[in-house]
Amino acid sequence: MTDLTADTYLPSEGESGLKRAKRIDRRRMLFWVLPPTLWFFVFMIIPYGMLFYYSLGSVDYVTFTPGLSPANFIKVFTTEPYLGVMLLSAKLGLFTAIFSAIIGYPLAFYLAFHAPETVKRFVYLLVIVPWWASYLVKAYAWKTILGTGGILNTMLIGAGIIDEPLTIFLYNQFSVTLTLVYIFTPFAVLSIYAQLERIPTSLIDAALNAGATRWEVFRKVVFPLSIPGILAGAVITFSLGFGDFVAPVLVGGPSSLMISNIVINLLGVAFDWPMAAAIGLVVITLGLALISVAHYLEHRFQHRL
Amino acid sequence: MSVCRSLSKNLGKSLVAGLFLSLAGAASAQAGSLNLLTWEGYADDSFVKPFEEDTGCSVDAVYVGSNDEFFAKLMGGGGAYDLISPSNDTTMKLIDAGLVDPVDMSKVPASKEFFETFESPAWLSKDGKTYGVPYAWGIIRIIVDADAVDGTPDSLAFLWDPKFKGKLAMWDDIETVYTAARYLGIEDIYDMDDEQLAKVKEALLELKPNIRKYWFTTSEMGTLMQGKEVVGGNSWEETLLKLKEDGRDIIDVDPKEGRGGWSDSWMIAKGASENECVYKWLDYVSTAKVQALGHKVTGFGYANKNLVGELTPEEKESFETLGMSDPETLKTVSWWQPVKQRAKYLEIWNQVKAAQ
Structure with missing residues (x-):
């Protein structure tokens, strides 16, 4: 070399x-x-x-017949429930991305600009440590917190805020979103942090010297520069949320079916691999489109620092 | 992830099936070993060990998590397994796909002690041949907390009562589709046409407001009942018994429309009939004594009607409370059958679950 x-x-x-x-x-x-x-x-x-x-093929009872028919792709868009479920998954994925970013940003900001070196290492560890625990355990934990006899209800009753346990916390789209946000927020934190850390303090000092208030510095200097990090984190959290199949099973309600659950069902009990493959390809195509758009936006907002 | 798994399964199938087929074929032809593809608890040491000692056949079990795995594993390069134990909604699919050998029942003398229901059930018979030996079975129970109802419901209709809004949990399974069909009084629920299926879908959508959760495992249903998240729905016997042990007053509803029943059978994978351990196992696990040992592990019902004589008094009591030793109960059960339109059934089930 x-x-x-x-x-x-x-x-x-x-x-x-x-x-x-x-x-x-x-x-x-x-x-x-x-x-x-x-x-x-x-x-x-x-x-x-x-x-x-x-x-492109089809399944008749127990045999797969290869073919060249777009029927499965047409079915994805025209037959209930595929498109609707995909939209719902996208909605929950979007919520996951938005809330992860909102929760992750302040923490990433603190890590990048305010935390002393030792604290930084510790907080960094705190962000990553939950990943050592199994996803299932974490999702189950939310069950015990949000359930009718759960910690949240017990506390609210204890505080005299409510008399009867509320059932609105668990087994609905709220609990699915909450679980997804909780589990995937570290991705948002890390990607926003990586971007914020690249901002030279001299830029901020310069802005302050030029008479900008702290809020103006954030709004006009730090935030615009951090957008690529937010977008990168959002793509990851959206994709993970969109494709999740565990949270809907564990904490989801009767109407929180997501697209990956459908695919599992088609591959398994329904033995309709062609349909599952068609859905998979549609999802992959949408994913590629999303990543391309995000990539384009990231570059638009990326400044040489 | 699942996509990847099934793809790799398939890749494996196309790339190495040939190789493994010949290897596994050689292994199963060799006397003295038995490879089972089965449910957990169906090859428990308590009865496998004595079998191994008596016959010299060593038993190796691989466990499945769902019925479709039997089909997928046998399709994707069988040969590795001698015996499998699928449920009655999957058996015919395996028979039709030519993945299993017929069973010579004269070589399974213990089967003479079976309940009439299991003598030659429709889900194991094709062209006058029998393709499996019935083993464990169970009834899908309709349960409800006694405090939540006035008296004992005698019809499935109570599930549709608006007063149970958000208070029930039903199995996330095709069985719940059957339940709705039974409620509507449809004659042949295992062979519905599109019009009937549309009506069933309608009924399931009407039931939906009452559903708090579609459960995936029966223990999940148990947790839902224990935590008072729900007051009723459908469940397996295991859950019903556990709740009763906890001192809960749960009604085991015997609706006039009938209840669904599952029944697992030991089936011989194609070509494995040659393995001399196969029939030894089939007869051994069909005896009342061994099925009683199985019952201790799983809590399920078993095909041999003399099983009850081998139980401890407590086991016997709970068994009888559930009506599982009474041949008449078995005759009222709507046993799962192979469904030609299965994909369609599951499609409307997904539509119901996806409905907002």
């Missing part, structure tokens, strides 16, 4: 040396590019290809 750089950048070596270096460079590039390409091919292209192959 050192030889190579020396070759490339030493002008005295002349034309032939440069050519040789480029050739070696190309060969090495092939060596480095091959594994990811192979990985991409085996784990992305082939599975998606198979998904596509399945989605």
Whole structure:
């Protein structure tokens, strides 16, 4: 590697040396590019290809018949309940993204600008530690908090605020969103923090020196610069929320069915792999579109710091 | 994630099935070993160990979490398993797909002691052949807290009573579709046409305001009842018994429209009939003594009617309270059958769940 750089950048070596270096460079590039390409091919292209192959076929009772019919894709958009469930999943995913960002931002802000080094490390750990506990355990915990005989109701009754336990906390879209926000907020915190940390303090000092108030500094300098971080976090939390299937099962109500639950159902008890594959591909396409839009926006708001 | 899993399953199928098939084929032909694909509790040490000692057949069990796994695993390169134990809504699918061998019942003498219901049930018979040996079974109970109703309901209609708004929990399963069909008095609930299904959907949507939660496991239903989140719905026997043990006054409703029943059977995977351990196992697990040991583990009913004689007095009492030793109870049960339009049933079920 050192030889190579020396070759490339030493002008005295002349034309032939440069050519040789480029050739070696190309060969090495092939060596480095091959594994990811192979990985991409085996784990992305082939599975998606198979998904596509399945989605065009049909299942008759116990046998899969390959075909070339777009019927399953048409069904995704025209037959109940697929599109409706996808929209509901998107709604819950959006709520997850918004609330995660709202909750995550102040913490990320504190971590980036105010926390002393030792506290920072500790808080950082606190954000990550819940990930050591199983998702299931965390979702179950919300059951014991929000349930009719749960901690929240017991406290409210104890405080004399209500007489009868309320059933509105659990087994509905609220509890699903709450659980998703709780579980995925760390992603928002970390991605916003990463962005905020890149903002040089000299920028803030300059703004303050120029007479801006602290609020103006936040509104006109810090916040606009942090938008790419918010967007990156939102894409992650939205995707995780959208594709979740555990929270609806554990804390969801009779109407909180999400699209991944449908896919599981189709792959399992319904034995309708083609339909499941079609839904999967539609979701992947929507995901790609979303990521592209977010990517474009991130770049629009990204400033060289 | 599930997409990935099934894809990899499938990838595995296409890439290595051939290899494993031959390997596994060789393994199962070898005398003295038995590979089971079954539910947890169906290969408990309490009766597997004595079997291994008596016969010299070593038993290896892989557990499934749902009925579709039997089908998926056998489709995706069977051969690795000798015996499987699916429920009565899946058996015919396996038979029709040619994944199982017929059973020679004369080699299972213990089956002579079975309840009449299990002698040659429709879900195991095709072209005059029997494709499985009935094993454990259960009735889907309709339960309700005695404090929540006046007297004992004699019809499923009470579930639709608006006074139970947000107070019931039903199984997130095709069984709940059947329940609504029974409530409507539809004749053949396992072979409904589109018009009947539309009516069932209507009934399920009417029931929905009463639902607080569609449960996934019967223990979840138990938790819902214990925490007083709900006052009733449907459940398995296990939950009903547990609640009664806790001192709760729960009514085990015997609706005039009937109740659903599941029944698992041991089936021989295609080609495994040659394995001499197979019939040894089939006869062994059909005896009253071994089924009593099974009952201790699972709490389920079993096909052998002499089972009750092997139970302890307490077990016997709860068994009889549930009506599980009475052949007449078994005859009133609407046993699950293979459903041709299964995908359609599940589609309306998803539509009901998705309705806002």
